[in-house]
Amino acid sequence: MKTLKKSFTVGLSSLTVFAVILSGCGGGKAQSDGAANPSASTANPSAAAGGTSNKMEGGTVRVAMSTEPDNLDPYLSAATDTNAMMDNVFDGLFEVGEAGTLTPAIAESYEVSEDGLKYTFHLRQEVKFHDGSDLTSADVHSSYAKLAGLDGKEPLSSKFSAVQSVETPDEYTVVVTLKTVDAAFLSANIAAIVPENYEQQSTKPIGAGPFKFTEYQSGQKLVLEKNEQFYDKDRAPVLDRVEFQFMPDQNSAVLALQSGNIDMVPGVSAQGAAQLGDTFNLVTGPQNMVQLMALNNTVAPLDNEKVRQAINYTIDKDVIIQTVAEGQGTKLGSNMSPAMAMFYQEGLENYYTPDLEKAKKLLSEAGYAQGFDLAITVPSNYQMHVDTAQVIAEQLKPIGIQVSIKQIEWSSWLENVYGNGEYEATIIGLTGKIDPNEVLGRYESTYKKNFYHYKNNAYDALLKQARTEMNEEKRSKLYKEAQKMLTEQAVAVYIMDPSRTTAMAGNLEGFKIYPVQKFDFAEMYYTQK
Amino acid sequence: MNIKSFTKSKPLVAGAFLVAILLLFMLVGLFYTPYEPNAMNTGMRLAQPQADYWWGTDNFGRDILSRIMEGAQTAFLVGFTSVSIGLFFGVLIGAIAGYFGGWLDEIIMRVMDAMLAFPGILLAIMLVSVFGPGLKNTIISLGIMGIPSFSRIARSGFMQYKQFDFVKASIAKGAGALRIIFNHILPNMVSPLIVAASLNFSGSILAEAGLSYLGLGVQPPDPSWGRMLNEAQPFIMSAPWYVTITGVVITLMVLGFNLLGDGIRDLYDKKS
Numbered sequence: 001m002k003t004l005k006k007s008f009t010v011g012l013s014s015l016t017v018f019a020v021i022l023s024g025c026g027g028g029k030a031q032s033d034g035a036a037n038p039s040a041s042t043a044n045p046s047a048a049a050g051g052t053s054n055k056m057e058g059g060t061v062r063v064a065m066s067t068e069p070d071n072l073d074p075y076l077s078a079a080t081d082t083n084a085m086m087d088n089v090f091d092g093l094f095e096v097g098e099a100g101t102l103t104p105a106i107a108e109s110y111e112v113s114e115d116g117l118k119y120t121f122h123l124r125q126e127v128k129f130h131d132g133s134d135l136t137s138a139d140v141h142s143s144y145a146k147l148a149g150l151d152g153k154e155p156l157s158s159k160f161s162a163v164q165s166v167e168t169p170d171e172y173t174v175v176v177t178l179k180t181v182d183a184a185f186l187s188a189n190i191a192a193i194v195p196e197n198y199e200q201q202s203t204k205p206i207g208a209g210p211f212k213f214t215e216y217q218s219g220q221k222l223v224l225e226k227n228e229q230f231y232d233k234d235r236a237p238v239l240d241r242v243e244f245q246f247m248p249d250q251n252s253a254v255l256a257l258q259s260g261n262i263d264m265v266p267g268v269s270a271q272g273a274a275q276l277g278d279t280f281n282l283v284t285g286p287q288n289m290v291q292l293m294a295l296n297n298t299v300a301p302l303d304n305e306k307v308r309q310a311i312n313y314t315i316d317k318d319v320i321i322q323t324v325a326e327g328q329g330t331k332l333g334s335n336m337s338p339a340m341a342m343f344y345q346e347g348l349e350n351y352y353t354p355d356l357e358k359a360k361k362l363l364s365e366a367g368y369a370q371g372f373d374l375a376i377t378v379p380s381n382y383q384m385h386v387d388t389a390q391v392i393a394e395q396l397k398p399i400g401i402q403v404s405i406k407q408i409e410w411s412s413w414l415e416n417v418y419g420n421g422e423y424e425a426t427i428i429g430l431t432g433k434i435d436p437n438e439v440l441g442r443y444e445s446t447y448k449k450n451f452y453h454y455k456n457n458a459y460d461a462l463l464k465q466a467r468t469e470m471n472e473e474k475r476s477k478l479y480k481e482a483q484k485m486l487t488e489q490a491v492a493v494y495i496m497d498p499s500r501t502t503a504m505a506g507n508l509e510g511f512k513i514y515p516v517q518k519f520d521f522a523e524m525y526y527t528q529k
Numbered sequence: 530m531n532i533k534s535f536t537k538s539k540p541l542v543a544g545a546f547l548v549a550i551l552l553l554f555m556l557v558g559l560f561y562t563p564y565e566p567n568a569m570n571t572g573m574r575l576a577q578p579q580a581d582y583w584w585g586t587d588n589f590g591r592d593i594l595s596r597i598m599e600g601a602q603t604a605f606l607v608g609f610t611s612v613s614i615g616l617f618f619g620v621l622i623g624a625i626a627g628y629f630g631g632w633l634d635e636i637i638m639r640v641m642d643a644m645l646a647f648p649g650i651l652l653a654i655m656l657v658s659v660f661g662p663g664l665k666n667t668i669i670s671l672g673i674m675g676i677p678s679f680s681r682i683a684r685s686g687f688m689q690y691k692q693f694d695f696v697k698a699s700i701a702k703g704a705g706a707l708r709i710i711f712n713h714i715l716p717n718m719v720s721p722l723i724v725a726a727s728l729n730f731s732g733s734i735l736a737e738a739g740l741s742y743l744g745l746g747v748q749p750p751d752p753s754w755g756r757m758l759n760e761a762q763p764f765i766m767s768a769p770w771y772v773t774i775t776g777v778v779i780t781l782m783v784l785g786f787n788l789l790g791d792g793i794r795d796l797y798d799k800k801s
Contacts, residue, residue: 271766391589407748
């Protein structure tokens with residue numbers, strides 16, 4: 001009997017140890033949530049403290065990052081975080097501006113031929129790569145050849161699929177000819193320009209951006225240093241050094257910021273922001289994400305438009321924003337965030353105001369007066385989506401829809417739900433793109449990962465027309481039309497664009513929010529305390 | 530075993546007391562909870578303990594007391610059913626191995642050893658990932674997890690009692706194997722099995738909390754203590770009562786069953 005007791009004590013204490021380890025993992029999980037679904041309680045977009053007058057030269061910014069880079073080569077990397085870090089090393093012909101517009105970078109100016117097929121870019125002179133060599137049209141040519149697959153290899157970017165040829169009439173002129181008119185092509189020109197015949201981008205990346213790559217220690221840090229020879233004096237960096245330190249646990253990142261060992265934490269949770277308080281500089285803003293409950297448009301009873309509308313009339317998005325995002329989110333009505341100012345159709349967020357009577361009526365018209373069972377599949381690693389599912393489950397009860405929540409792993413979500421479209425309803429956040437075609441093109445019936453199984457010829461025609469429309473105004477009108485169509489047919493329940501909060505030391509200024517995940521360290525500086 | 534010897538054992542009294550309170554808590558919860566456990570009052574998020582909400586509310590504005598009560602049902606259900614599964618199959622397997630011995634014993638016990646080689650909760654996590662998450666699969670997994678330990682206890686008991694004269698006598702009288710196993714030996718095994726079951730009970734509840742904490746056990750929105758602990762964690766600074774109450778309840782439950790098990794064992798040890 002004595003040995004029995006011992007084995008149980010050992011078992012129990014190992015459980016305790018396990019529980020301790022669990023809390024460790026829990027922190028890590030919370031961190032990844034934070035990175036994908038941030039929310040915050042205090043907004044302080046341009047801190048009142050410190051005017052430009054006491055701007056300091058130099059300094060080091062230590063940034064806590066939750067994930068390691070997947071590949072330092074900008075053409076081989078797919079992770080958003082990696083892109084955000086390495087964007088400081090690379091410049092493209094254009095850079096993304098604050099409102100999602102394109103601002104000229106390496107290209108000084110450009111012209112488009114009348115038929116919309118020929119783009120002529122005039123490059124700035126005296127642009128140098130970090131290794132000291134000149135950036136000329138030959139480098140743009142070789143970069144675009146790789147991206148478009150003109151070098152006979154696999155194309156590295158689908159955004160360049162319309163490119164037929166790239167010519168270089170002189171050292172500072174590049175002419176790109178397209179196979180078909182593609183209004184989305186211009187925004188593809190934010191792609192990094194890399195030196196011709198340089199094969200070590202994955203280990204020692206070289207670009208022409210405001211910061212130089214210095215070193216990367218796996219599991220520890222990635223260091224960038226100021227590029228003294230940066231071509232654009234207006235955008236010249238002030239900071240000397242940027243250190244990205246990898247901290248998978250968000251709680252410890254917040255503690256490190258508090259104790260002064262870290263200067264910046266992107267994507268802190270509302271709880272973390274509350275813990276930090278007023279002495280820190282917190283910047284909160286929309287992140288151009290669309291959080292939605294996708295409905296499988298081919299599964300009964302969701303194939304009935306009236307059922308989908310009834311669901312839309314039942315769900316109260318304001319409550320969801322209050323509950324799962326601490327109020328830090330922008331209500332949406334269609335698959336577009338207001339961060340995309342030029343293409344965003346206003347007013348749709350109130351198209352379905354919560355109205356239970358109307359919802360019940362629509363359900364009985366559809367023949368489901370008694371309601372039905374609905375399975376909502378959610379990726380278990382995103383606490384925000386799981387929480388949203390819980391709120392929706394409660395909200396759908398009064399009209400007789402009994403929700404069961406199925407949590408699945410991220411990898412199986414990607415495979416079964418996103419890849420194969422096997423689900424009834426799912427909650428997910430679609431990350432922002434700067435071109436509306438990439439956002440709304442997800443609903444085209446020909447799109448490979450149209451996991452809504454939405455099929456509407458009128459919609460397809462609309463998007464096709466928008467893709468070849470070169471007039472920005474007409475183009476934006478077509479995309480607004482497309483958004484309306486999605487809302488009216490209730491293809492999904494569009495919930496919100498959850499805000500993202502970046503926490504910084506109180507004297508670190510100049511952080512700007514972009515519609516894509518981007519940290520522009522060239523704009524940032526310290527102020528004298 | 531009389532009342533006096535019962536009250537003499539302090540762990541037994543304390544354990545029985547704790548278990549009785551939690552059992553009462555669970556039984557009341559079957560018929561009455563102050564609020565519907567899943568109902569959200571989003572105007573009252575993370576409310577402090579107060580007259581309307583004795584134990585406060587969680588991040589959805591759900592009443593924590595009601596959810597703990599509902600969660601107690603889950604905990605007892607998981608504990609009871611998974612221990613029953615483990616006990617039933619464990620004793621059956623252990624009895625066969627212990628009574629018949631020989632190569633059958635070797636094969637069975639080596640399989641059990643292989644199962645014991647995994648830490649219990651890892652085995653449960655593996656089984657849940659094979660069967661899929663959910664309450665039913667959690668119970669089955671935890672049941673399977675309990676089989677090896679019960680079978681070991683049963684086997685050693687059977688090997689011991691097999692040598693006793695009263696067993697030999699009934700064999701001589703021509704009793705069959707089933708009769709000897711169930712009528713003669715098993716009644717003698719009751720006390721060690723009860724001790725093991727009560728200790729296993731708390732282990733199962735803790736394992737369920739662990740699995741639910743990881744999102745593998747009870748699925749939202751239904752309450753489970755483990756998932757509540759997970760959900761409370763981000764609010765440890767802003768709503769410390771949420772994580773404290775949930776953690777304390779889990780601790781009391783586990784402590785109660787451990788003390789009860791220890792107490793019962795002491796009681797039987799003294800008797801023998």
